[in-house]
Each structure stands twice: as C-alpha cells, then as structure tokens.
Amino acid sequence: MEKDSKIYVAGHKGMVGSALVRKLKKEGFFNLVLMPSEELDLKDQSAVGEFFESEKPEYVFLAAAKVGGIEANNTYRGQFLFENLMIQTNVIHQSYVHKVKKLLFLASSCIYPKLAPQPIKEEYLLSGKLEPTNEPYAIAKIAGVKMCENYNRQYGCNFISVMPTNLYGPNDNYDLKTSHVLPALLRKFHEAKKKMEKTGQKETVKLWGTGKPKREFLHVDDLAEACYHLMLKYEGNLSVNIGTGKDISIKELANLIQRLVGFQGEIIWDASMPDGTPRKLLDVSLLHRLGWSHKIELEEGIKKIYKENFPLENV
Numbered sequence: 001m002e003k004d005s006k007i008y009v010a011g012h013k014g015m016v017g018s019a020l021v022r023k024l025k026k027e028g029f030f031n032l033v034l035m036p037s038e039e040l041d042l043k044d045q046s047a048v049g050e051f052f053e054s055e056k057p058e059y060v061f062l063a064a065a066k067v068g069g070i071e072a073n074n075t076y077r078g079q080f081l082f083e084n085l086m087i088q089t090n091v092i093h094q095s096y097v098h099k100v101k102k103l104l105f106l107a108s109s110c111i112y113p114k115l116a117p118q119p120i121k122e123e124y125l126l127s128g129k130l131e132p133t134n135e136p137y138a139i140a141k142i143a144g145v146k147m148c149e150n151y152n153r154q155y156g157c158n159f160i161s162v163m164p165t166n167l168y169g170p171n172d173n174y175d176l177k178t179s180h181v182l183p184a185l186l187r188k189f190h191e192a193k194k195k196m197e198k199t200g201q202k203e204t205v206k207l208w209g210t211g212k213p214k215r216e217f218l219h220v221d222d223l224a225e226a227c228y229h230l231m232l233k234y235e236g237n238l239s240v241n242i243g244t245g246k247d248i249s250i251k252e253l254a255n256l257i258q259r260l261v262g263f264q265g266e267i268i269w270d271a272s273m274p275d276g277t278p279r280k281l282l283d284v285s286l287l288h289r290l291g292w293s294h295k296i297e298l299e300e301g302i303k304k305i306y307k308e309n310f311p312l313e314n315v
C-alpha cells in the first residue's frame, strides 16, 4: 500500500472501522474512502456495485457487520444471518469485480466450534458444532472466510481474513441489550457506583451465568495494528487469529472491573442464565510468527477506556 492508495474502510464508524481509520491516518494514508451506512446500505447489491464502479478502491478493510452479544445474537437470529451474508457478499464480490488489490475481512473467534480444543488453532474452523446462541452469525461469517479463500483459489484474488478475539475500546457499544461482556460490566459497575454515591444505600450488580467461562480480550487499537501489519505482510487462505494468547474468567474480569471502577457493593451471579462457550482462547503462534504481538495489557486498556469514555453521554 502506498500513502496515496485509495483505501475503503467499510464500517468506519464502528469500533473496529474507526480504529482502522485512526491507524491508517497515523501511518500517513490520506486517500481513504469512508461512506456512512445512511448513504450506502451494504445490503443493497446494486448500490454496492455502483459505489465500487465510481470509487474504484485499491484496498478494502471489511469491518461492516451486524454484531452483538449473546442476547442480540440469539434474538435477532434471522437478521444476523441475512445482514451479514448480504454485506460481506456484496463487498467481497464487488472487490473481485473491480480488481481490488487486497481485501481484509473481519471474521471473529466466536465462529470456531463451541468445544474446540484450547488454545484454538486456525485449522479448527469447521471441525465441530457451533455455539447454538450465535450459530446464524457464525454461519454467515464462515461463509465470508470461505468466500475470500475460494475467490483466491478460483480468481487469483488476494483476499485475507482474520479471527479477532473479543475486542474492547473506543466506540464500543454500551447498550446493555446488545453489548458484549466487557462494556456491559463497565456500564453496570459504573452505574451501581454512581447510585450508591447518590443514595448512600448498598447496591448489588446482577450478572449472567456462573462467571466460570474464560475469555480473551484485545484492545481495538491493538487489533487495528495487527490488521495493518497483516495487510502488509500476509497472503494466504488461513484466517489468522488475532488475540493476546491469554484468557481470564468472567468472574476475574468482573472483580477486576469492580476494582478499577471502585464499586463497593456486592456481585450476584444468576446461574440460571446461559454461560455460552466454556472457554475461548486463541492460539496466536501464527500471528507471532508473522511478526506481530499485542502491546496493550488488559488492566491498562480497561483503565484507559474507563478514563476516556465515562461518564457515558446518556448515563
């Protein structure tokens, strides 16, 4: 990629897309194509065709998608399948038609089999049953990974895909109905702390599940660094894991966030609610061999976003 290369970041207002734009600008790229969803609905096949015809981007980062936590994935099952299939199919296909030099597709670690051996290697994709709560999302994303692979095989494209672990950072979603676990915990503890300060009464924070599942978390600025690195250095059909290679139980995460936020009340675990996949730790040895490893540790990253993002505008 040259500094004046025309680079389309699909989903530039989202958490990942905005981090990619920050990274590309920091590296001196100035010819970015950024199109808000209100002006271009990526589900619309002919509109996406016309957009590629007029803009002719040379490089594409595909970070537009319908995303959410367990509840949203489980509730809006049809929408997660349809919208993700449409968005990625349109962008990947038009990138082929309009001879995009390289495309990077954002898949996700939650598309690996529910009971994959740990840590999860890239080759474990499609080796077992999926987590039922996010099966539609996973099926759509797997189709995207396979579309990149098979467009490379049939048409000689240079399309790569990546499997990021759970992300957090600026522009995260703090809506408790649709958010992921880390921003949801931050919001819950923050609100409970504020309520306690206001009323002087002891507060409790209710959390889903047992707290036993283990998860890995990566700051989105690290993800953007990794995607940029892979865009420059990697060609191939394996969807590359991007993570820290370290995990933490949800209970430990809750305790960490409780401490960083300074919430003095009690945590109540509702074990009647689903836990989701028991463990999800990525094997990041391929990423390390490709010359990249994470820089932002979890405690440092959470402190940073708590300082920068709270109080939330609507809280």
Ligand SMILES: NC(=O)c1ccc[n+]([C@@H]2O[C@H](COP(=O)([O-])OP(=O)(O)OC[C@H]3O[C@@H](n4cnc5c(N)ncnc54)[C@H](OP(=O)(O)O)[C@@H]3O)[C@@H](O)[C@H]2O)c1
Residues within 6 Å of the ligand: 010, 011, 012, 013, 014, 015, 016, 017, 036, 037, 038, 040, 041, 042, 043, 062, 063, 064, 065, 066, 067, 087, 106, 107, 108, 109, 163, 164, 165, 166, 167, 168, 171, 180
């Ligand atoms: N967040 C994570 O923890 C995580 C982890 C692993 C992988 N990923 C992957 O990273 C990618 C981006 O995730 P994210 O967390 O950045 O999501 P996000 O914050 O919700 O951003 C998604 C972006 O997609 C755009 N979009 C959605 N539907 C669209 C449509 N029909 N037409 C045009 N644009 C549309 C949204 O535009 P508007 O803002 O205008 O609606 C938004 O900019 C996804 O592929 C996801 O699977 C995320």
